[in-house]
Amino acid sequence: MSASPTAGPTGRTTARPAARLGLLLSLLALLPLSALLALGPRQATAAHAAVAATDLHATDLHATGLHVSGGRLVEANGNDFVVRGVNHAHTWYPSRTTAALSDIKALGANTVRVVLSTGDQWTRNDAADVADVVAQCKRNKLICVLEAHDTTGYGEQGAAVTLSRAADYWISVRTALTGQENYVIVNIGNEPYGNTAYAGWTADTKAAVQKLRAAGIQHTLMVDAPNWGQDWSFTMRDNAASVFAADSLRNTVFSIHMYGVFDTAAKVGSYLRSFTSAGLPILVGEFGDMHSDGNPDEDAIMATTRSLGLGYLGWSWSGNSGGVEYLDMAADFRANALTSWGQRIFKGADGIAATSRQASVYGAR
Numbered sequence: 001m002s003a004s005p006t007a008g009p010t011g012r013t014t015a016r017p018a019a020r021l022g023l024l025l026s027l028l029a030l031l032p033l034s035a036l037l038a039l040g041p042r043q044a045t046a047a048h049a050a051v052a053a054t055d056l057h058a059t060d061l062h063a064t065g066l067h068v069s070g071g072r073l074v075e076a077n078g079n080d081f082v083v084r085g086v087n088h089a090h091t092w093y094p095s096r097t098t099a100a101l102s103d104i105k106a107l108g109a110n111t112v113r114v115v116l117s118t119g120d121q122w123t124r125n126d127a128a129d130v131a132d133v134v135a136q137c138k139r140n141k142l143i144c145v146l147e148a149h150d151t152t153g154y155g156e157q158g159a160a161v162t163l164s165r166a167a168d169y170w171i172s173v174r175t176a177l178t179g180q181e182n183y184v185i186v187n188i189g190n191e192p193y194g195n196t197a198y199a200g201w202t203a204d205t206k207a208a209v210q211k212l213r214a215a216g217i218q219h220t221l222m223v224d225a226p227n228w229g230q231d232w233s234f235t236m237r238d239n240a241a242s243v244f245a246a247d248s249l250r251n252t253v254f255s256i257h258m259y260g261v262f263d264t265a266a267k268v269g270s271y272l273r274s275f276t277s278a279g280l281p282i283l284v285g286e287f288g289d290m291h292s293d294g295n296p297d298e299d300a301i302m303a304t305t306r307s308l309g310l311g312y313l314g315w316s317w318s319g320n321s322g323g324v325e326y327l328d329m330a331a332d333f334r335a336n337a338l339t340s341w342g343q344r345i346f347k348g349a350d351g352i353a354a355t356s357r358q359a360s361v362y363g364a365r
Contacts, residue, residue: 066184068251071278076361079360097136101137103335111313120159127173146187213247259286260295261293284311298344302350315327
């Protein structure tokens with residue numbers, strides 16, 4: 001979602017049995033199909049399944065902090081972590097961030113997604129500012145999803161920048177990120193393709209992930225879908241497995257934004273289950289209770305994520321403009337003036353207050 005005031009919308013040791021299993025699976029992967037079939041159909045099928053599962057869910061020995069395990073986001077201690085929170089437009093309203101994070105936490109959120117800028121479209125959030133945002137998230141016991149917004153609608157929005165450019169930004173501020181793997185998720189770029197040229201999403205996403213890993217960034221990475229985040233072309237859905245496998249740490253989470261494209265429970269459920277059934281990590285990185293491109297089914301989004309144990313982040317706390325002011329959860333950033341959308345997401349059925357659990361890294365709430 002684009003809602004700028006000036007624009008529209010631990011390391012671990014490996015046990016010997018596991019090492020022997022890994023060697024066996026590696027050898028199996030080298031066998032041609034004909035050799036595997038000589039094992040018999042049941043054995044051959046099991047062998048292929050074991051190889052495929054190993055490829056998809058292999059855990060790099062250097063992964064630290066928040067990470068993906070078995071297709072789910074978990075903390076360093078292995079505890080499941082289900083994201084529950086909202087978005088805050090820090091880059092456009094930096095003076096509002098301190099109060100906003102405190103208020104968002106007080107309403108029950110365990111996570112906040114923070115809008116940052118690479119400096120290509122808006123004022124750059126430098127390493128010092130990013131470090132301050134992270135520190136504020138930690139003071140409020142919130143997991144901090146940091147996103148670079150300048151990629152929004154690339155290929156269709158003329159001022160938008162590439163995912164490669166966004167990756168360069170994260171590398172330039174990595175001093176603010178290093179050591180924060182328990183607390184920070186790096187969302188490489190917001191809605192990195194519009195509705196044109198989106199076929200480039202797969203290669204560009206893989207390249208950005210690999211650039212960050214080569215630079216030593218070990219955090220959980222989040223990647224947004226193309227088509228302004230809504231993936232109506234199913235580009236992310238159909239290529240997610242190969243993108244996940246391209247990450248040397250196997251520590252990438254996929255983010256779908258649900259607005260008008262997701263106007264029925266059937267569409268919401270089908271899309272999310274296409275990931276969970278494949279053992280791939282997915283969450284809803286943005287959604288609203290209405291939108292100019294259609295009427296998203298927020299009840300289905302919240303109920304389905306709850307039933308599947310998936311995360312969600314609503315858009316957004318406050319400060320929307322350009323005709324989408326209805327997406328504000330708090331009028332003029334006032335926590336005591338929640339809008340109908342704010343009441344729904346924080347206090348309604350399957351809402352944040354009812355379903356959010358604080359990250360265990362911060363201790364029991």
